Amino acid sequence: MSLLEIEDLHARAGGSEILKGLSLGVRPGEVHAVMGPNGSGKSTLANVLAGRPSVEVTSGKVLFGGRNLVEMAPEERAREGIFLAFQYPVEIPGVTNLYFLKAALNAIRKHRGEAELDAMDFLKLAREKMKLVEMDEKMMGRAVNEGFSGGEKKRNEVLQMAILEPRLAVLDETDSGLDIDALKIVSKGVNSLRSPERSMIVITHYQRLLDYIVPDFVHVLAGGRIVRSGGKELASELEEQGYAWIEKGAAPR
Amino acid sequence: MSDDAREAFVASFEVAAPDGPAWLQALRKEAISAFAAEGFPTPRSEAWRYTNLAPIARTAWTTAPATAVALDRAAIERLSFPVFACSVFVFVNGRFEPALSTPRALAGGLEVGSLAAASIERPALVEPYLGRLARSEGAPVAALNTALFADGAFVHLPANTVVDAPIHIVHLALPGGGPTASHPRTLVVAEHGSRATVIEDFVSLGEARMLTNSVTEVFLGDAASIEHVSLQREGADAAHLAALRVRQSRDSRYTGHGISLGGTLTRNEIVAVLDGIGAECELNGFYVASGKEHVDNHTTIDHASPHGTSRETYKGVLDGEARGVFSGRVIVRPDAQKTSAQQTNKNLLLSRDAEVDSRPQLEILADDVKCSHGSTIGQLDEDALFYLRSRGIESVAAQALLMRAFATEITGRISIAPLRERIDELLLARLARARAEAA
Ligand SMILES: Nc1ncnc2c1ncn2[C@@H]1O[C@H](COP(=O)(O)OP(=O)(O)OP(=O)(O)O)[C@@H](O)[C@H]1O
Ligand SMILES: [Mg+2]
Numbered sequence: 001m002s003l004l005e006i007e008d009l010h011a012r013a014g015g016s017e018i019l020k021g022l023s024l025g026v027r028p029g030e031v032h033a034v035m036g037p038n039g040s041g042k043s044t045l046a047n048v049l050a051g052r053p054s055v056e057v058t059s060g061k062v063l064f065g066g067r068n069l070v071e072m073a074p075e076e077r078a079r080e081g082i083f084l085a086f087q088y089p090v091e092i093p094g095v096t097n098l099y100f101l102k103a104a105l106n107a108i109r110k111h112r113g114e115a116e117l118d119a120m121d122f123l124k125l126a127r128e129k130m131k132l133v134e135m136d137e138k139m140m141g142r143a144v145n146e147g148f149s150g151g152e153k154k155r156n157e158v159l160q161m162a163i164l165e166p167r168l169a170v171l172d173e174t175d176s177g178l179d180i181d182a183l184k185i186v187s188k189g190v191n192s193l194r195s196p197e198r199s200m201i202v203i204t205h206y207q208r209l210l211d212y213i214v215p216d217f218v219h220v221l222a223g224g225r226i227v228r229s230g231g232k233e234l235a236s237e238l239e240e241q242g243y244a245w246i247e248k249g250a251a252p253r
Numbered sequence: 254m255s256d257d258a259r260e261a262f263v264a265s266f267e268v269a270a271p272d273g274p275a276w277l278q279a280l281r282k283e284a285i286s287a288f289a290a291e292g293f294p295t296p297r298s299e300a301w302r303y304t305n306l307a308p309i310a311r312t313a314w315t316t317a318p319a320t321a322v323a324l325d326r327a328a329i330e331r332l333s334f335p336v337f338a339c340s341v342f343v344f345v346n347g348r349f350e351p352a353l354s355t356p357r358a359l360a361g362g363l364e365v366g367s368l369a370a371a372s373i374e375r376p377a378l379v380e381p382y383l384g385r386l387a388r389s390e391g392a393p394v395a396a397l398n399t400a401l402f403a404d405g406a407f408v409h410l411p412a413n414t415v416v417d418a419p420i421h422i423v424h425l426a427l428p429g430g431g432p433t434a435s436h437p438r439t440l441v442v443a444e445h446g447s448r449a450t451v452i453e454d455f456v457s458l459g460e461a462r463m464l465t466n467s468v469t470e471v472f473l474g475d476a477a478s479i480e481h482v483s484l485q486r487e488g489a490d491a492a493h494l495a496a497l498r499v500r501q502s503r504d505s506r507y508t509g510h511g512i513s514l515g516g517t518l519t520r521n522e523i524v525a526v527l528d529g530i531g532a533e534c535e536l537n538g539f540y541v542a543s544g545k546e547h548v549d550n551h552t553t554i555d556h557a558s559p560h561g562t563s564r565e566t567y568k569g570v571l572d573g574e575a576r577g578v579f580s581g582r583v584i585v586r587p588d589a590q591k592t593s594a595q596q597t598n599k600n601l602l603l604s605r606d607a608e609v610d611s612r613p614q615l616e617i618l619a620d621d622v623k624c625s626h627g628s629t630i631g632q633l634d635e636d637a638l639f640y641l642r643s644r645g646i647e648s649v650a651a652q653a654l655l656m657r658a659f660a661t662e663i664t665g666r667i668s669i670a671p672l673r674e675r676i677d678e679l680l681l682a683r684l685a686r687a688r689a690e691a692a
Contacts, residue, residue, distance in 0.1 A: 050643045053635075078645035090640040094658025103654070104644035111645070143658075144640075160644065 002063075003028045003199050004049075004168055009060035011048050017058070018044045020224035026168070029196040033210055033235060034203045036221035037243045042203045043087050045221065046172045049201075050084040051077050064168070078104075079111035081167030085157035085174050087203075092144035097156070100144050101126065105163055129162040133189045150177035158189045169193070170201045175209040187212030207239040222246045257313040259292040262397060262434075265316055271403040277372055280384050284399035287389040294393060303578040303610050304520055304549040309492055314434035314464055317346035317427065319403070328458065339419040339452075340365065346427055346435040348404040360416045363449070368405035368440055378409055382442055386470045386498030386524070395496040398436040398468040405438030410447035412474070419450040419482075419669060426487060428461035437467040441481075445474035445502070450482070450669060455495075457487040467495045473505035475529065480668060483521070485513045486679065489544075492518040503529030503558075510667055512676060513540040513548055514683045523552040527561040527589075538567035539663040541680065542575035542607075543687035549578035554596075556589040556619075565596040568663055570656055571607035572687040578610045585617045585624065592619060596626040601633060601659055604691060649688055656684045 004026040011019040018041045026032055034042055047055045048062065051074035062069040069077060092100070105125075106116040117125065126140060133155045145153050154174050161169050171190065175183055190213050194200070202213055210218070210232060218234040219226045220243075227246060228234070266285045273281070293310040294301040342365050343353040349367035356365065364371075372379045389396035406422045424437040441451060457463060465487060473479055485493055493516050499507050513519050519542075525534050534554055542548045554563045563583065571577045579598040600609045611628040633655050641651035660680050667673040 050639075052639055052643075073648065074639060074642040075645050075647050075651075078643055084643055086640070090634070090636045092634075092637045092640065092655070092658065094661045095654055100641070100644070100646075100654075103646055103650075104641075107645040107647065164644065 002026060003065060005061065005063040007061040009048065009062060010058045011044060011055055012058055013044055013055045018224055019048065022225050024219065024226060026199045026201065028199055030217065031194065031200045031202060031213065031215045033215035033218045034201060034221050035205065035218060035235065035238055040222045041224045042221050043172055046084055046170045046203060049082060049170055050074060075107070079108050083161050083164055083166030083169045085161060085169065085171045087172040087176070089145050089153040089157055091146045093146050095144050096141055097144050098126070098140045101160060101163055108164055126163065129159055132162055132192060133159050134185050135159055151179065151182045154178055155182070155186060158186050162189060162193060167197065168199045168201070170203070172203045173205065175204055175206060183209065184212065207235045210235045256292055256310055258310045259289065261313040262401065263289045266400055271401065273369065273372055274376060276376070276380050281400045284389040284396040287396040288393045288400060291393040300551065304518070304547065309464060309518070312432050314432050315429060317433040317435040318429045319346065319348060339421045341421045341423060342406060343423045343425060344404070344406055344437060345425045347402055347437045349406070360414060362411040362414045363416050364407070364409040365420055366407055368407040368438060369403065371407040378442065379407065379440065382470065382472055383440055386500055387468045387496055392496070394466060394494050395468050398438060398466050402436040402438035405440065408441040408451060410443040410449055412444040413446040415447065416449040419452050419672065421452045421454060424453060424455045424465070424467065426457040426463050426465050426491065428459045428463055432462040432464070434464040434466060437465065439469040441471040441479065443471070443473050443477040443479050446476050447474070448478040450480040452482045452484065452672070455485045455487055455493065457491055460488050460490055463487065463491045465491060465493045469497045471499045471507065473499070473501045473507055475502045476504045477502070478506040480508045482510045482667065482672065483512070484676065485516065485519060487516050489515065489517070491516040493520070495521045497521070497523045499525040501525065501527050501529060501532040501534060504531045505529065506533045508535040509537065510663070511538040511550070512680070514679065515542055515546050517546060519548040521550045524555065525553070526555045526557055527563065528557050530558050531560045532558065533561070534563040536565040537663050537666050539660055539680065540569040540577065541683050541687060542577060543572040543690050544575065545573070546575045551580045553582045553584065554594065556583070556585045556592045556594065559588060559590045559592070561589060561592050563594045566663060568599045568659060569609070570601045570603060570659065570684060570687065571609055572603040572691055574606040576608050579628070580612045582614045582616065583624065583626070585619050585622050587618045589619050590621045592622040592624070594622070594624040598628040600630045601656065602630060603633065603687070652688055653681060653685050657681050
């Protein structure tokens with residue numbers, strides 16, 4: 001059975017229809033790569049899954065673990081196990097990373113019926129996970145993403161994912177802006193989280209990332225719909241041929 | 254404008270003017286004439302353009318009762334900050350209540366107590382200061398306090414006295430029958446080289462229509478240093494008019510934290526004069542208003558000497574149909590060269606119907622100075638809110654978190670940690686209440 005089931009999804013943002021009949025099924029443990037030209041609706045899809053209020057689902061079905069996702073508040077989705085690594089993580093001055101992550105984890109643990117972690121236990125967990133993404137401990141005392149470099153912000157997203165242990169992780173261009181070493185570290189972190197129970201949707205423009213995080217499926221999103229799906233070899237075809245074929249209405253050869 | 258208040262106050266002065274030595278009587282007479290002549294200011298005067306005192310002016314206020322009837326220490330303890338051992342001095346409707354106060358070990362020479370007693374027993378320490386900064390002419394509201402204050406707080410720091418534990422002054426307003434007014438008065442004289450933290454805590458018990466009209470004068474001698482917290486947390490039906498006047502001598506340092514947590518009408522008027530070379534003045538303020546509350550911070554920092562530094566930061570959160578006013582004037586006099594002045598006002602509007610008027614003003618009459626000012630009005634950052642929620646943090650908690658983050662720039666500057674934390678807690682509770690009202 002699918003963990004995520006999207007059927008004929010239509011969604012609007014900023015007054016125009018962005019997703020125009022998108023369907024996608026993700027089973028537990030699968031990694032799906034989503035590629036596609038700028039402005040094709042990839043982040044909008046990610047936002048629909050996370051529940052951004054400014055994106056409106058106008059028709060179609062989005063089921064997560066059999067439940068209607070569209071009716072759930074963003075915090076409820078997070079507690080149920082959806083995690084979005086943002087393309088552009090937000091800076092929140094005045095709130096430390098430590099406080100934020102502890103509040104988030106405890107909200108989720110409470111929902112799962114687990115005991116909340118105290119400051120000491122949380123710090124221990126955070127330290128362990130920070131090693132995974134080779135992040136300096138000092139970053140914990142700083143305000144959320146404030147003054148972080150582009151690469152540090154992306155690492156912080158992966159750190160959050162490692163701490164919150166979602167069932168479905170959506171990574172929106174987590175590779176953009178990373179140098180080659182950071183890319184390896186981030187991929188290693190992501191790969192260590194792969195498990196038969198955890199699914200991932202990896203949005204990227206580059207095959208490079210998919211050499212490290214090898215997907216089970218690759219989809220091409222264009223004009224608000226998935227226009228082609230295939231195995232990981234589809235990524236290399238796209239790398240060579242670009243997206244010009246979409247306009248011509250033909251599949252790449 | 255209907256002026257029942259003016260008649261009532263003038264009549265009460267004629268019937269029962271508070272007593273005191275001859276010099277004080279003279280001061281009071283001059284004050285009541287100034288008030289009788291001018292009455293309460295109206296929005297026609299520039300300084301009161303955004304704050305309408307008509308509801309106060311048309312009320313026939315009676316003087317708040319003199320004695321604390323059924324008040325016990327337990328009630329006071331609940332109001333105080335139990336987290337640290339500071340001396341608590343309680344003033345009920347302006348009068349010192351030794352029985353409710355708990356002066357702990359007072360450091361060498363520090364005196365805190367009744368202003369009425371001090372003006373009789375120690376006139377040489379009071380007369381040269383009282384009413385010298387809070388003048389009556391052109392300031393009818395402060396004049397009314399001078400005419401009618403029955404007692405007040407007197408804090409005297411002899412030269413080089415350093416006091417570590419904060420001096421906690423509780424100005425407690427107790428209701429009588431009908432609308433009652435009280436006139437708390439505070440005089441702080443910090444002689445050269447002295448240092449202390451003074452908390453003025455305005456609280457009330459019981460929900461009734463009350464008017465608190467307070468005046469505080471702070472004198473800093475050469476190299477004296479005062480950290481001053483003014484916390485306004487009276488009841489929802491309280492109106493609060495506060496005048497704070499500060500004069501700083503050479504190399505002195507004044508740090509003020511004005512925290513206003515609500516009330517029907519709040520007006521904080523501050524004038525700080527940097528009257529000696531190298532004085533430093535820091536004014537921090539935070540205000541929260543919701544429902545139909547009105548809060549006005551009207552400040553003047555007057556650089557009258559060279560090499561002075563001032564930094565003023567006021568921030569506020571306005572919810573419901575609340576109205577906020579920030580009017581901040583920084584004056585740099587012609588010979589105040591090498592002045593450095595910085596002024597900021599930032600506001601968060603949480604609802605469509607909340608409003609704020611922000612007017613930072615620089616009047617620079619010297620040429621070799623560094624001055625900047627700015628103000629912002631914004632909403633809670635929707636993207637930040639979504640980011641927090643997308644990690645599982647519930648919507649109201651996420652909003653409170655963002656509002657507290659907004660406040661930490663101010664509360665973070667209170668140097669005594671337990672005090673800072675307690676004020677942080679009070680603020681968070683107040684902000685949550687504002688959001689809950691809105692929901
Ligand atoms: N809130 C909004 N208001 C107006 N337009 C929007 C809004 N959100 C998305 N759009 C538009 O929808 C289209 C799809 O945007 P989206 O961010 O989903 O693209 P993307 O595939 O993620 O692109 P990229 O590869 O550049 O990240 C774009 O044309 C974008 O301008
Ligand atoms: Mg995108």
